[in-house]
Amino acid sequence: MALEAGSTLGxxxxxxxxxxxxxxxxxxxxxxxxxxxxAIKLLLEEVSTDPERLARFEREAxxxxxxxxxxxATLYAFEREGDTSFLVMxxxxxxTLADRIKRGAMPVDEALPVFLQxxxxxxxxxxxxxxxxxxxxxxxxxxxxxxxxxxxxGLAKAMAVEGSASGDDxxxxxxxxxxxxxxxxxxxxxxxxxxxxxxRGQAVDRxxxxxxxxxxxxxxxxxxxxxxxxxxxxxxxxxxEREPEWEQxxxxxxxxxxxxxxxxxxxxxxxxxxxxxxxxxEISDAxxxxxxxxxxxxxxxxxxxxxxxxxxxxxxxxxxxxxxxGLWLGTAWRQRSEPRSPPTAAVVVRTEIDFPAEAPxxxxxxxxxFDSPQVAVSPDGALIVYIGKxxxxxxxxxxxxxxxxxxxPIEGTEGALFAFFSPDGDWLGFLTNQEVKKVxxxxxxxxxxxxxxxxPTHAAWVADGxxxxxxxxxxxxxSVPEAGGTVTEIDSLGVGxxxxxxxxxxxxxxxxxxxTALTSIGHDYANTYLLSLETLERxxxxxxxYDARYVPTGxxxxxxxxxxxxxxxxxxxxxxxxxxxPVVPDVRMESLFGQxxxxxxxxxxxxxxxxxxxxxGKIASIDRGTEAVEFLDLPERVYGYFEFSPxxxxxxxxxxxxxDYIVIWDRVAKTERRLTVPGNAGWPKWSQDGDxxxxxxxxxxxxxxxxxxxxxxxxxxxxxxxxxxxxxxxSWHPDGDRLGVYSFDGxxxxxxxxxxxxxxxxxxxxxxxxxxxxxxxxxxxFAHSSNRTGRYEIRVRSYPGDEADEQISTNGxxxxxxxxxxxxxxYRDGDRWxxxxxxxxxxxxFGPAQLVFETDFIDTPGRSYDVSSDGQQLFVVKRAxxxxxxxxxxVVNWFEELKRLVPTE
Numbered sequence: 036m037a038l039e040a041g042s043t044l045g046x047x048x049x050x051x052x053x054x055x056x057x058x059x060x061x062x063x064x065x066x067x068x069x070x071x072x073x074a075i076k077l078l079l080e081e082v083s084t085d086p087e088r089l090a091r092f093e094r095e096a097x098x099x100x101x102x103x104x105x106x107x108a109t110l111y112a113f114e115r116e117g118d119t120s121f122l123v124m125x126x127x128x129x130x131t132l133a134d135r136i137k138r139g140a141m142p143v144d145e146a147l148p149v150f151l152q153x154x155x156x157x158x159x160x161x162x163x164x165x166x167x168x169x170x171x172x173x174x175x176x177x178x179x180x181x182x183x184x185x186x187x188x189g190l191a192k193a194m195a196v197e198g199s200a201s202g203d204d205x206x207x208x209x210x211x212x213x214x215x216x217x218x219x220x221x222x223x224x225x226x227x228x229x230x231x232x233x234x235r236g237q238a239v240d241r242x243x244x245x246x247x248x249x250x251x252x253x254x255x256x257x258x259x260x261x262x263x264x265x266x267x268x269x270x271x272x273x274x275x276e277r278e279p280e281w282e283q284x285x286x287x288x289x290x291x292x293x294x295x296x297x298x299x300x301x302x303x304x305x306x307x308x309x310x311x312x313x314x315x316x317e318i319s320d321a322x323x324x325x326x327x328x329x330x331x332x333x334x335x336x337x338x339x340x341x342x343x344x345x346x347x348x349x350x351x352x353x354x355x356x357x358x359x360x361g362l363w364l365g366t367a368w369r370q371r372s373e374p375r376s377p378p379t380a381a382v383v384v385r386t387e388i389d390f391p392a393e394a395p396x397x398x399x400x401x402x403x404x405f406d407s408p409q410v411a412v413s414p415d416g417a418l419i420v421y422i423g424k425x426x427x428x429x430x431x432x433x434x435x436x437x438x439x440x441x442x443x444p445i446e447g448t449e450g451a452l453f454a455f456f457s458p459d460g461d462w463l464g465f466l467t468n469q470e471v472k473k474v475x476x477x478x479x480x481x482x483x484x485x486x487x488x489x490x491p492t493h494a495a496w497v498a499d500g501x502x503x504x505x506x507x508x509x510x511x512x513x514s515v516p517e518a519g520g521t522v523t524e525i526d527s528l529g530v531g532x533x534x535x536x537x538x539x540x541x542x543x544x545x546x547x548x549x550x551t552a553l554t555s556i557g558h559d560y561a562n563t564y565l566l567s568l569e570t571l572e573r574x575x576x577x578x579x580x581y582d583a584r585y586v587p588t589g590x591x592x593x594x595x596x597x598x599x600x601x602x603x604x605x606x607x608x609x610x611x612x613x614x615x616x617p618v619v620p621d622v623r624m625e626s627l628f629g630q631x632x633x634x635x636x637x638x639x640x641x642x643x644x645x646x647x648x649x650x651x652g653k654i655a656s657i658d659r660g661t662e663a664v665e666f667l668d669l670p671e672r673v674y675g676y677f678e679f680s681p682x683x684x685x686x687x688x689x690x691x692x693x694x695d696y697i698v699i700w701d702r703v704a705k706t707e708r709r710l711t712v713p714g715n716a717g718w719p720k721w722s723q724d725g726d727x728x729x730x731x732x733x734x735x736x737x738x739x740x741x742x743x744x745x746x747x748x749x750x751x752x753x754x755x756x757x758x759x760x761x762x763x764x765x766s767w768h769p770d771g772d773r774l775g776v777y778s779f780d781g782x783x784x785x786x787x788x789x790x791x792x793x794x795x796x797x798x799x800x801x802x803x804x805x806x807x808x809x810x811x812x813x814x815x816x817f818a819h820s821s822n823r824t825g826r827y828e829i830r831v832r833s834y835p836g837d838e839a840d841e842q843i844s845t846n847g848x849x850x851x852x853x854x855x856x857x858x859x860x861x862y863r864d865g866d867r868w869x870x871x872x873x874x875x876x877x878x879x880x881f882g883p884a885q886l887v888f889e890t891d892f893i894d895t896p897g898r899s900y901d902v903s904s905d906g907q908q909l910f911v912v913k914r915a916x917x918x919x920x921x922x923x924x925x926v927v928n929w930f931e932e933l934k935r936l937v938p939t940e
Contacts, residue, residue: 038062038077044116047075047123063126073111076122089120096122102165106156108176108184127184132255133172140258143287147318149175150252152183154315157248160188161241161311162621164645168239170247171228172254226267226274227260231302234271240389242304245311249299252292257283261300275302289321305439310385384927388419388434391441395424396644408493408582409632409644410923411454411463416640418476419923420445420454420463428865431465433476436640436925445474447482453491457517458498466491468847469825471504471515486515486522489804490822495540495547503547503568505537507782507804512537512547512566526571536629538563538583545569546609548591550581550629561629563593565609576611577602581629587637588930589939594624594631597647603939616937619643626650626673627691627895639930642923648673652893654686655913659887659906664913668705674912676718676897680725680746681855683904687719687728687746689895697730699746711749713740718897720764721746722771729755729764729774741776743790755790762788762795763897765808766817768834775808775817783807785819787835800840807898809851810834816879818843818851818860829862831879843871843881850897856904863900866891868909 037060038049046067053061053074062075078089096113103109109125132149135141141149153175160167167174167188174186226234230246233239253261261279264270279300284293295317298308308314390396396409411420416436423432423442431448434440445463453466457473464473465482468490474482485502489511494504500517503525512525538548547566563577577583580593580600591604591611599619602611623632623646632644652674654667667686675689686700687710695717697710710716714734721728725746732740739761744752756762758778765775765785776795777785783806786797799805803823810817818831819840829848832840847864854861859870860881868888871881892899892911901910926932 044075044119044121045114047073049075066123072126074124074126076124078120078122102160102163102188104156104159106152106183106185107160107188108186110188124186125184127176127178127186129176129178129182129184131173132175132177132251135177136172136255136258140285141255143256143285143289143292146252146255147292147322148181149177149183150248150255151315151318151322153185153248153251154311154318156183156185156188157241157244157311158315161244162645166239166241167244167247168233169225169228170244170251171225172251175251226270227262229271229274230304231275232304234274240304241311242307242309245299245308245314248311248314249296253279253284253296253300256285256288259283291317291321309387312385382928383932386925386927388436388923388925390421390423390922396421408453408630408634410634410642411456412634412636412640412642413456414458414460414637416636416638416927418460419634419642419925420456421923422451422454425449431463436927445476447474448472453494455494455496457496462496462517464494464496464502466494466504471502473517483519485517485519487825488513488522489825490827493537495537497540497544498542499544501544503537503540503544510779510782512549512568525568526566538581538629539585540568541585541606542587548576548583548585549573550583563591574609576604577615580615581626582624582631582633584633584635586635586930586933588639588934590933590937592618592633592635594622594626594629594633596626597621597624599631599633599643601933601937603937613937618933618936621645621647624648624650627675627893635929639928639933641926641929645922645924649914650691650893652912652914654688654910656903657888657890657909657911659908662888662890664890666913667702667910669700674893675895676899677895677901677910677912678719678721678898679901679903679910680721681723681904682725685725685746687721689717689719697728699728710744712742712744712752716742718763720767720774722767723769724771727771729767731761731763733761741774741788756788756793756795758795765806765819766810768810769812769814775810777806777808779806807850809853811853811875812855813875815875818853818862820849820851820862829860831860831881844869844884846884850899852898852900852902854902854904854906857906859906861887861902861906868900870906 040049040051042049047064048067050063050065050072053063060077064073064075066073093113096110100110108127110122111125112123114121114123157167165188167185169187176184176186228247228250230239230243233243250261262270262273262277264273295314299314301307409422412418418433418435420431420433421442422429428449429451431445431451431454432442433445434442448465450467451465452468455464456462457464461475461477462473463476464471466488469487471485471488471491471494472482473485474480488504489506491504491506494502496502496517501514502517503512503514505512511527513522514525515522536550538550540547545568547568548563549566550561550563561579561581562575563580563583564573565576566573577591577593580595583591583593585591585604585606589604589606590601592599592601598617599622600615601618602615603613604611623644624630626648627650632646635641650673651671653671654669654674654677656665656667673691675691675695677686677688679686684702686702688698688700690696690698694715697712697716697719699708699710710728712730712732714732716730716732719728719730727743728746729741729743732742734740738757738759740754741756741762741764742752742754760778762776762778765777767774772790774788774790775785776788777783783804784797784799785805785808786795786799788795801821801823803821805819805821808817808819814834816831816833818829820827821830826847827849828842829844829851830840830842832838843860844862848862848869850863852861858873860873861868861870866889867886869884870887871884873882874880888909890909890911892913895912899911902908
């Protein structure tokens with residue numbers, strides 16, 4: 036529908052029409068609430084009236100609204116007024132790049148500053164995982180003062196039809212190509228900027244934007260399209276079959292820009308420039324050093340692809356330098372024992388490595404369920420090893436950094452949870468649920484067991500041949516000789532019930548970096564300490580930082596809120612100095628368990644998984660029959676333990692903060708009430724009548740208390756137990772007079788507390804970790820977890836009798852839960868949930884295990900899930916934002932950049 040000046044949509048008053056675009060009519064309007072001018076884009080009728088496409092558009096618009104960069108036009112809102120759906124966007128003044136090109140070719144010194152800004156905008160969006168998919172001069176505006184804004188970022192995907200024949204990323208994602216309401220010129224305009232893979236209807240990634248960037252730059256410098264014809268099919272054919280007419284480039288074009296254009300417009304995506312940041316760097320260099328770049332780049336007429344002599348000479352120099360570096364990387368792995376020197380040119384190079392769909396990164400597949408670190412890099416930077424999915428479990432894969440080959444599986448590494456190299460790079464160590472192992476990759480031998488271990492999490496191999504590793508879910512630090520032998524327990528890291536984990540061991544083998552979540556479950560609020568492995572003394576190094584690693588440049592790297600930070604570190608004095616500086620944004624991290632997906636080599640190669648804090652999530656339900664996922668109407672936060680009330684109408688949730696707190700969410704009224712709690716509170720457990728909630732709280736200077744609070748009124752909670760270590764409620768007995776509880780003071784143990792009595796009757800019968808007692812509905816028996824066999828399994832025992840317990844699970848299990856309204860015992864193993872039906876008579880009889888749910892989720896301390904009373908819905912915390920699991924970012928010679936960002940002198 037057309038809007039007249041003065042008409043309104045909600046609180047937006049139309050000022051004038053700005054024209055028609057690929058998505059519909061565009062208007063200048065006034066936001067009467069905020070008093071600012073905006074651009075309103077009315078969606079086409081075929082989108083507005085299609086519920087599925089409208090829902091998809093809204094989902095994509097939420098992601099696009101997160102983009103915040105000077106060179107990207109901001110998307111403010113996606114709104115509806117009656118039957119009209121519209122976008123509210125930043126109003127960008129100025130002319131489009133298409134309008135500027137109509138006046139003639141842009142001189143090099145005019146075009147390069149514009150395209151530098153375009154590259155910066157693309158880089159910022161790509162780092163957020165957003166691809167434009169419809170980049171063209173008409174979608175780029177340049178203001179009078181030279182400010183560049185990219186328009187309609189990522190909206191091509193939002194306009195697409197779900198499940199189109201070409202897939203999520205194919206031709207259908209160009210609205211100006213496929214929507215019938217567009218004009219002929221717009222159709223040709225979009226086709227002319229399509230990458231070959233996009234023209235074929237194949238899946239696209241950021242390299243399609245890089246192709247379009249090259250086409251736009253070529254057009255700006257020549258005032259002609261690199262691929263142009265009378266019809267869209269002819270245009271697409273040119274893209275697939277022909278080269279641009281390189282001789283049209285003006286003589287003053289710098290040779291480096293010609294090379295850049297060729298790398299952007301290489302037809303096979305795998306051989307094309309992989310990162311727009313490299314284009315930004317090339318253009319920046321050309322602008323900073325214009326005289327050194329003034330190599331004539333003219334191509335003789337008729338000589339498509341032929342350089343002039345001077346250009347060819349420059350290319351040869353660059354090629355030889357690159358070849359030398361590539362040969363060094365390629366031979367380094369095969370010649371580990373031979374002395375070698377690093378490449379002479381310390382050029383920082385960024386690239387990506389994509390992984391095949393059949394062997395993606397293996398997030399969330401550990402027995403504990405959380406994201407353990409997934410990547411390792413050999414000391415010389417020549418080999419990447421990662422933990423990949425392998426059926427229901429994991430397997431290690433290797434890939435030379437300079438290879439285009441698919442990653443190869445490493446035989447015998449099934450179940451790997453953490454990988455690490457020996458200092459000389461001759462061996463790869465790895466952890467499983469029960470062992471520390473090593474394998475020689477040069478010889479192709481089968482892995483060897485170094486020692487047994489109780490649920491290890493992290494490890495480090497130092498030069499004297501000692502392997503340090505954390506076990507008991509990270510609470511105990513142990514060591515073992517690399518050849519095997521006696522395991523020495525060094526320290527119980529979890530003293531005081533605090534979540535403390537090993538991060539790294541310094542090269543001297545005498546000091547470790549450990550992280551302690553002081554009172555909160557969220558490691559964004561953890562501190563990093565230096566632990567003397569001889570005296571066990573601890574010294575604070577970093578406040579609010581986790582997963583710290585030492586790097587030989589004299590820095591400590593650490594994680595916080597999705598960003599990698601660095602601080603200078605004097606390894607002789609064992610002191611940090613100077614300010615902490617953010618050095619790598621948008622890194623996948625897991626703040627609940629204090630882990631970052633980062634690895635680096637001794638030679639300065641950095642490898643990381645792009646993403647953000649993977650612990651930020653929302654509560655989701657998974658249907659037992661259909662596996663359909665539905666998010667509950669709750670805010671995005673870092674959640675800890677949560678549990679539904681017995682009638683399912685309310686949820687008690689632990690929320691991570693500097694001091695964790697508990698909220699009660701009413702599912703009917705959609706209201707939230709914060710529970711009155713002391714200190715740092717969590718692990719809420721509903722009584723069976725739904726009137727009370729038991730929880731634990733850390734109270735600095737006093738210890739750890741177990742409390743009971745009224746669920747529906749604000750009053751001071753009742754203290755029922757106080758101890759030196761945290762004691763968490765496992766479940767209520769049906770009579771409401773006692774609680775099953777468990778503590779974690781290095782190893783888990785469980786017991787029972789009579790309410791009104793300030794003592795716990797500890798009932799664990801093993802030196803292993805045993806936790807999470809859960810009562811049956813009649814209170815005659817309970818289930819618990821135990822790792823006395825070397826891995827966690829579910830066992831049941833009568834209550835309060837002294838009969839021997841019975842092992843129920845046979846292939847791993849933890850976090851037992853007895854269904855409230857059905858005769859099933861649930862538990863999980865990694866990201867799979869099993870159920871045993873049971874029948875109660877004089878003896879309890881359990882049926883065989885059934886796999887009932889399988890889904891990715893965010894593990895939380897304590898039981899990380901709940902089940903509906905009929906057993907048909909699983910509730911877990913799922914990630915609020917999609918994480919990129921199929922690629923790694925690789926930065927060669929990154930230490931050069933680190934030293935520049937964080938000087939150590």
